Amino acid sequence: MGAFDLLATVAGRLLSERHNSLTPCNITGTSNPTAGKEIIKLEHFKDEKPFKAETFDQGSCDESTLGSDIVIQRQGGYASKEHSQTPNATRSSPASAIVKSEKKDSFAGESIISSTWAERGYSLGTNTIPKKCGTQRCIPGSMESYEYEGDGINTPLQAEWLISGKVIERNAPDMYSSEDPMDLDTKPPALISSDSSAEVPSCRDRVPYNSSVPKCGDGMEFSVYRDDDEHSSGCTHPSTVTTNACRAQHIGDRRVRKLLTSKYWKGDPTMSKDRQLANTDVEMKPIFRSRRMPCRRLRTQRSSFKRKKLFERCSISASDGGIFRDDITNPPAKSGIKLEASDSPATLRGANGASSSTTGEKSSYESGDYHVKFSIKSFKVPELFIELPENATVGSLKRTVLDAVTAFLGGGLRVGVLLQGKKVRDDSKTLRQANIARAEKLDNLGFTLEPNPRPATAPLTSPDDPHLLHPDDAPEPLARIAPEKPAPYQGASDATPQPVLTSAANGPESDRDSVHSPADAPSLDRTRALVPVPQMNVEALPVVPLRKSRRSEMVQRRIRRPFSVAEVEALVQAVEKLGTGRWRDVKLRAFDDAKHRTYVDLKDKWKTLVHTARISPQQRRGEPVPQELLDRVLSAHAYWSQQQAKLQVKPPAQTCLLF
DNA sequence: TTTAGGG
């Protein structure tokens, strides 16, 4: 049987049985129960200004002292607040509060094969969790704090500043420090996220490779795994489930939109490969971005939208046993889709119409009538975004998911086979010729679901994301699926070391953020980590409803994506540091990787936060924002408003530039 | 392109 046949079989199965045989879809919305600690490596912007200079630029120096001693006014209440743990601290700790159900992609695509995956437990997506440590505030219950590196002047405001030989006490709260936005030495508040979205191993226990016995009957219906986070995030919120390729949105009443034709936010075309791996729309990375991406580029990062080709790499998980030889006991094909392909010599010849005698491959099975069997225990649907009112029933949730998945599958799919990360393009090859029949290769076998080129969506694609466009060429998959080569996940954030199985603490809301980068975590346990199913770059696409939208040409309103607590935390921290009015910097600093958050969005969010902080808790809606954060919002708002007013009256004299 | 605000 040729590879093509195999593909056809797979595709056929997927389509024909999608209504009743879909294996449980692994929904990334679930959070990974594993608690994780993440380490973040912070980097500075390349172009950031010297810390000290920034301080003055910010108007921190009191004009009265210009030219002489520098006196900084103390903003009442701030400093103390900064360092004291508020009663709410615990409550608002990222661990408990930040978790949310909205998770985004991550596993874009390759199929997961073999039990090793299940065994490891994967989780890659991540939620960002704000973390403040070191000289700054540490959030209890959050990750371990990390030490700041640098010159030691980490908290400008708290520290005594030695200026011109004089020691001046800086009274301003350090968060408001005017230190350069890109403060060099201060570790940026890192938000860490852990992805809860891990693909949840469907129910079963790990099954050995050869075992052809699926452990768990995959249900005929979708199972949605929710994490506990969900609870924490409040049941008050619509639960959101996201998978990579399609997103359904529910507004008001249930509404599912298909993403296939939707447009994507334009990604940075120049995005490096690793960056691309970062979840696309999902991530918010409140960390400094690596130097690799110059600010200039960032500036343009998100200004226009382009349609990207939706490369849905749904993950098809190969069965527990992955591929097994025929001689192995046949499992009660209870779960998943089982595919069989014969790879007998005869077939080979027939398929190729040419001599199939492959050199060197004289293994025992060559002469026998061996079959290569696949048991796909599950596959992922790329990006599914589902939002339901909290009072929706589980049944409606299931239906919604089913509708979304059905819509996606119904759009026409194409299956791709990846072997060792490379796309097997030659459909005429036999499995054996393609080395698919060899057990050793099983680990490297993967399947991808790609949108059928046929649909109108194709033309809409743009080459922005090479990754998406040319999945075939992308070598990454290899790393992701090959156990032996757990290449470090190259996430968008070069700065974040990858926590391995992360966190439970974090919620699924990782839409943003979250990518962990292993760069700094060389010592990670590779065996379990990096399961690379990184969030694809496929940005969550709001898909257009199947039924033709009249206004297909119209610019669609962006999907509403509530800020998670983690994002709010990141925003607050960034604003505390940078002040209001520098939204672009805020964006770069804390949401650089959250492509769906523009500086305008951040500005708007700040506006609403200020408003929220001023109204009574009873009047607030949506996911509750920890009071502690709201307090900080008000404080920061007051502080910066004052600064702004001050500047207007008395523009900072040049004398501020003492250094 | 960014900011700043109103819608």
Place this chain on the structure above:
DNA sequence: CCCTAAA
């Protein structure tokens, strides 16, 4: 979130 005037 959108839309836009200003800068």
